[in-house]
Each structure stands twice: as structure tokens, then as C-alpha cells.
Amino acid sequence: MNGGPNPVVDLHDVRRRYELGGETVHALRGVSLRVDRGEYVAIMGPSGSGKSTLMNIVGCLDRADAGRYLLDGTDVLDRTEDELATIRNRKIGFVFQQFNLVTRASALENVELPLAYAAAGRRDRRRRAEDALRTVGLAQRMDHLPSELSGGQQQRVAIARAIVTNPAMILADEPTGALDASTTADVTALLQELNDAGRTVVVITHDDEVGEGAQRIVSLRDGAIADDRATVAVARQP
Amino acid sequence: MTAFSVLRMALRSIRASRTRSMLTMLGIVIGVSSVILLVAAGHATSAAVESKLEALGTNVLTIYPGGDDSFGGFEGGDEPQLGARDVDAIRAVGAAGGVAAAYPVLSPSSVTLSTGTRSLTAGEFSGAPAGYLRTTNVRFSQGAAYTSADDSARARVIVLGSTAATRLFGPGRAVGRSLTANGVRFRVVGVMRPRGAQLGDNTAAMAPYTATRDNIAGPTAPLASIAVQTTTRTATRTARAPIAAALRASRRLPADKANDFSLFDQAELLGTTDTIAKVLRLVLAGVAATSLFVGGMGVMNIMLVTVVERTREIGIRKAIGARKQHIVAQFLTEAVVLCLSGGVAGIVLGLTAAAIATAATGYAATVGPGAIALALGVSVAVGMFFGYYPANRAASLQPIDALRHD
Numbered sequence: 001m002n003g004g005p006n007p008v009v010d011l012h013d014v015r016r017r018y019e020l021g022g023e024t025v026h027a028l029r030g031v032s033l034r035v036d037r038g039e040y041v042a043i044m045g046p047s048g049s050g051k052s053t054l055m056n057i058v059g060c061l062d063r064a065d066a067g068r069y070l071l072d073g074t075d076v077l078d079r080t081e082d083e084l085a086t087i088r089n090r091k092i093g094f095v096f097q098q099f100n101l102v103t104r105a106s107a108l109e110n111v112e113l114p115l116a117y118a119a120a121g122r123r124d125r126r127r128r129a130e131d132a133l134r135t136v137g138l139a140q141r142m143d144h145l146p147s148e149l150s151g152g153q154q155q156r157v158a159i160a161r162a163i164v165t166n167p168a169m170i171l172a173d174e175p176t177g178a179l180d181a182s183t184t185a186d187v188t189a190l191l192q193e194l195n196d197a198g199r200t201v202v203v204i205t206h207d208d209e210v211g212e213g214a215q216r217i218v219s220l221r222d223g224a225i226a227d228d229r230a231t232v233a234v235a236r237q238p
Numbered sequence: 239m240t241a242f243s244v245l246r247m248a249l250r251s252i253r254a255s256r257t258r259s260m261l262t263m264l265g266i267v268i269g270v271s272s273v274i275l276l277v278a279a280g281h282a283t284s285a286a287v288e289s290k291l292e293a294l295g296t297n298v299l300t301i302y303p304g305g306d307d308s309f310g311g312f313e314g315g316d317e318p319q320l321g322a323r324d325v326d327a328i329r330a331v332g333a334a335g336g337v338a339a340a341y342p343v344l345s346p347s348s349v350t351l352s353t354g355t356r357s358l359t360a361g362e363f364s365g366a367p368a369g370y371l372r373t374t375n376v377r378f379s380q381g382a383a384y385t386s387a388d389d390s391a392r393a394r395v396i397v398l399g400s401t402a403a404t405r406l407f408g409p410g411r412a413v414g415r416s417l418t419a420n421g422v423r424f425r426v427v428g429v430m431r432p433r434g435a436q437l438g439d440n441t442a443a444m445a446p447y448t449a450t451r452d453n454i455a456g457p458t459a460p461l462a463s464i465a466v467q468t469t470t471r472t473a474t475r476t477a478r479a480p481i482a483a484a485l486r487a488s489r490r491l492p493a494d495k496a497n498d499f500s501l502f503d504q505a506e507l508l509g510t511t512d513t514i515a516k517v518l519r520l521v522l523a524g525v526a527a528t529s530l531f532v533g534g535m536g537v538m539n540i541m542l543v544t545v546v547e548r549t550r551e552i553g554i555r556k557a558i559g560a561r562k563q564h565i566v567a568q569f570l571t572e573a574v575v576l577c578l579s580g581g582v583a584g585i586v587l588g589l590t591a592a593a594i595a596t597a598a599t600g601y602a603a604t605v606g607p608g609a610i611a612l613a614l615g616v617s618v619a620v621g622m623f624f625g626y627y628p629a630n631r632a633a634s635l636q637p638i639d640a641l642r643h644d
Binding site: 100 | 250637
């Protein structure tokens with residue numbers, strides 16, 4: 001798949017450093033990474049390896065100090081904050097470790113939210129949100145508040161919210177970090193299904209089980225890519 | 239993001255912390271009700287001044303016996319008195335001196351009105367010519383004033399205050415009936431329209447000067463006052479000197495004696511009332527401004543707390559595509575809804591207080607739709623002004639920092 005046209009993520013020599021208590025921390029020391037359409041990539045590495053920084057830059061939540069980043073063919077460096085918000089809204093579906101649902105809004109309203117910011121019409125919003133919730137198997141729980149849902153269900157709402165805008169990529173940050181073993185398996189299977197349906201999935205994790213579900217594992221160490229290999233999952237594929 | 243869903247979100251988060259929201263609104267409630275009362279008080283005082291002016295009549299100077307410094311008693315025997323000769327002297331000043339007319343007013347005390355079955359003591363009994371009724375703007379709800387012909391014919395006719403008429407004859411039945419005043423028969427020709435409660439003379443009765451002198455007060459009774467109608471409004475000032483000179487001459491006062499009479503322009507006293515009303519309005523305006531400011535600060539404070547509490551939510555919203563304007567709109571709407579709710583409560587409170595004031599004073603403390611629109615506008619403006627800073631602060635949070643917030 002590498003080398004195909006129009007990669008979803010195209011990072012070239014991306015660098016990021018922070019000033020922390022008078023000390024300069026080099027979180028990323030020149031990372032180049034391509035993720036092609038339809039890929040399922042796991043980014044792994046111990047804490048402090050720079051994977052969170054990478055996730056923030058790939059997710060357009062943070063900006064690189066140097067390098068080049070094309071997201072779905074669009075150069076996202078030197079964009080204003082509002083432009084980045086629109087890019088996140090259109091191109092990226094976030095799944096967070098802590099689910100990050102709006103607590104006072106129902107499952108349906110949470111899933112509608114990105115569409116609301118994209119100024120979609122009321123009916124259109126509702127229909128697409130219902131479709132997304134059906135896809136993640138929560139058709140019966142649409143009107144529940146997050147507090148009335150289990151952790152696994154909340155994460156599925158978050159996944160529904162991530163796919164509702166039909167983004168170029170689903171970006172999951174430790175999606176199973178707050179879940180027990182059986183729900184971890186559910187969520188992993190759901191991500192797998194979404195990838196099977198053609199969606200590009202990038203997951204940041206330190207959980208080997210989640211990583212093994214991907215086609216490709218990118219290992220980070222000390223702010224640089226240490227290893228980039230295909231997994232057994234690829235061998236299983238036809 | 240539609241305006242409707244922004245509004246729904248704002249209402250939901252305000253409801254989520256109901257107690258806090260209500261306490262926050264309190265300052266706005268007080269401020270807005272003060273605004274409403276301010277307008278109501280303005281209406282009430284101008285209504286009061288107008289009704290008093292109307293009751294006193296325009297362009298009227300009143301002359302009372304006794305000098306300006308006479309309240310401590312009189313040296314050398316007799317109290318000064320006003321008589322018919324003084325009235326003639328004032329009339330002689332004429333239009334050139336600013337005098338249009340002069341009316342003697344008798345005011346015998348404790349006049350008992352009786353129908354045979356029912357009786358009451360008139361709150362005030364005045365005997366004055368027909369012209370006096372016109373000058374002092376006495377109006378009638380039934381019947382009419384007695385006339386100059388009644389004056390010259392010494393007719394025993396009488397007009398009654400509304401309360402006196404009802405008590406003696408029952409509602410609406412006084413005109414044409416007879417009664418006795420201190421035992422002398424009079425015919426009722428008119429019932430005076432009720433006046434403001436503070437004027438307290440709805441049990442008053444008035445009869446022609448001649449009939450009162452002949453039948454009740456007696457031919458030698460001194461005058462309670464002389465009412466002078468001046469030619470113009472300014473003449474109430476300019477006519478004072480010629481009137482005083484004429485009175486001094488008619489009373490043969492030596493040059494070294496002070497006036498033993500005094501001149502009052504009662505309309506001028508209203509100026510004082512007006513000043514008091516102005517001070518009252520200023521105080522109310524101060525209360526309104528202060529509590530709106532303090533209330534606004536309270537709203538700002540609570541909105542800042544809300545922004546901190548909901549930092550993570552702001553992070554989520556930004557991550558999934560909320561632009562600055564979306565976040566600003568959300569928090570600004572919340573602040574405005576908070577203030578507007580307080581404003582509506584304040585309007586209700588203000589209108590209630592105004593209604594109570596109207597019932598208590600008898601002066602219409604009315605509040606028009608304009609005042610309500612003003613109060614609503616002020617609430618929205620306070621919400622916008624004090625909500626802007628917190629909303630802007632929320633909008634400028636970095637999504638990455640906000641998401642990390644617990």
C-alpha cells in the first residue's frame with residue numbers, strides 16, 4: 001500500500017520541541033511518515049517516546065516547529081486556529097481514551113455535534129447521526145446521557161461521533177486505555193470493522209493487543225521512528 | 239450551529255446549576271426592578287404634580303392673614319384679619335398690575351351637613367364666589383358648579399365632595415336634593431369629581447360666598463383667604479408688589495410696620511415637590527446602575543468559573559471542529575440568557591412594586607411597554623458586556639491544553 005497516490009497523512013521531517021522548566025525537550029526529532037488511504041496503522045512506543053506529540057500534530061491539535069505536513073493533500077502548517085478547527089472537523093474523527101463526550105448532551109446530540117459545527121441542516125444531522133450510532137450498534141441507546149452508558153458504550157458513541165462526518169482518517173488515542181478486557185476486544189473489533197469498510201484508522205496505543213489488530217505498527221523511541229513493520233494481520237488478509 | 243441549538247445548550251447548562259444561576263441573577267433582578275420602578279416613579283410624580291397643579295389652579299396667588307413672621311403670635315392685641323375691603327383694594331389694582339380677579343374665601347369651621355336621617359361634618363367648608371371654582375379647576379362628576387347669578391341672588395345652593403355626597407344620599411343621587419348646613423336649608427347642585435387621595439377633601443362642601451356669609455359664617459366673619467387670579471403665569475411674581483402696596487394702603491399700615499398678610503404662590507411650592515422627586519429618581523437610578531453593575535460582575539464571575547469547570551468540554555468541542563465564534567456564541571448566549579431571566583424576574587418584581595405603590599398613593603405609577611423593552615434591552619446589554627470577557631477567554635483556550643484539563 002505504501003507509495004500509493006494521495007496519502008492521508010504525509011509527514012516529512014517533522015520536529016517539535018518544548019521548553020519545560022528552562023530545559024528544551026525534543027519531543028519529535030525529525031519524523032517522516034506516510035499513511036495511505038484505507039490503512040490501519042498503530043503508533044506505539046513507551047511513554048516519553050513522543051507518540052502523544054505525534055498524535056497531536058497528526059490531529060492538527062498542535063503545530064510542528066519544522067517540517068511539512070500534508071493531511072489528505074492539504075498543507076496544514078501555517079493555518080489559523082479557525083482554519084485548523086475546520087480541517088479537524090472535516091478530515092479527522094477523534095477517539096479519545098477518556099471518551100470525551102459532552103456530559104449534558106444525549107448520545108445522539110453528541111454525535112450530531114461535529115455536524116452542527118459543520119453547519120449541516122437539522123434533518124440531515126439527525127439522519128447521519130442515527131446512521132452512525134446504528135453502525136456502532138447503539139441504535140437503542142440514542143437518547144441516553146453519557147452517564148447512563150457503560151464505558152464501552154460511551155466509547156462507541158465517541159466512535160460514532162468520529163465517523164459521522166465521514167472524515168479522511170479516524171485518529172484514536174489510547175481508545176481502550178480506560179476499558180476492561182472484554183470491552184477492549186469489542187472496541188478493537190469495531191475499529192477493525194471500520195477499517196474493513198474502507199476507513200483509514202490511525203491508533204496511538206501502548207497496548208500490544210490493539211497494536212496487533214493493525215496492519216502496520218510504527219514504533220517510536222526518543223522522538224524518532226525506530227521501527228515500521230507490517231503485522232501478522234496483514235498476512236491474514238487475502 | 240443553529241441559534242436554536244445554542245440557546246438550548248445554554249438553557250440546559252443554566253438549569254444544570256439552578257441554585258447558582260438564581261443567586262447570580264439576584265443582582266440583575268434588583269437592578270432591572272429598580273429600572274422599572276424608576277420609570278414608574280417618574281410617571282407617578284409627574285401625575286402627582288399635575289393633579290396638584292390642577293387642584294390649585296393655574297395663575298393663582300393666595301393671600302392669608304398674618305405676616306410671614308407672624309407664627310409666633312402678634313404684638314399688641316388683635317390678630318390681623320382680611321375683609322371685603324381688602325378684596326376691593328386688590329380688585330382695584332386691575333389688569334395693569336397683573337390682577338384678573340380676586341375672590342373672598344370664607345371657611346367656617348365645623349359645618350354639619352344633614353339630610354335629616356344622615357349627617358356628617360364637612361372636611362372643609364368653603365364659601366366663595368362662582369369664579370373661584372373655575373379658577374381652582376374644580377370639576378364635577380354630576381350636576382354643575384353654582385353660577386355668578388347664584389352669587390348675586392344669594393341663592394342657598396351647595397356643591398359636595400364625592401364622598402360627602404355618597405355618604406349623605408347614596409351614590410349618584412345627591413343633585414337636586416336638599417340638606418341643611420348648620421340648620422339652614424341648601425339645595426345640592428353638583429358633586430365634585432374625586433381628587434387624589436392626598437388632597438383629602440372629598441368630604442368638602444362649597445357654597446356661594448354670599449349665601450355662606452349670610453347663613454353660616456355671619457356678616458362680620460373674617461375671610462380665611464383671598465384668591466387672586468393673575469393675568470398671566472409670570473404675573474404671580476410681578477403682581478406681588480402692587481397687591482402688597484394696595485393691601486398696605488387699605489389696611490393703613492404705617493411704613494415702619496411689616497406686612498400683616500402674606501402672599502403664597504402654591505404652584506411654586508410644587509417646585510420643591512419636584513426637586514424631591516428628582517432626588518428620589520436619582521437615588522433609584524443609582525441603585526439601578528449599582529446593582530446592574532454588581533449583578534453584571536456576578537455574572538462575569540460565575541461565567542469565568544463555568545469556563546474553568548468546562549475547560550475539558552471546550553477542548554472536546556474545539557477538537558471536533560468548533561471555531562472561536564462557536565465557543566464565544568455558546569458562552570455569550572449563556573450569559574445573556576442568565577441576565578435576561580434575571581431581567582424578566584426583575585420586571586415582574588418591578589411591576590408588582592409599582593402596582594402596590596399605585597394602590598398605596600393613588601397616583602398611577604404606570605409602566606409602559608417602552609419601559610419593559612428598555613429593561614429587557616438593559617438585561618441583554620449587561621449579559622453581552624459582562625459575558626464577553628469570559629466567552630472570549632473560553633474561545634482562546636488551546637484545544638490541546640483544554641483536553642488535558644481534568
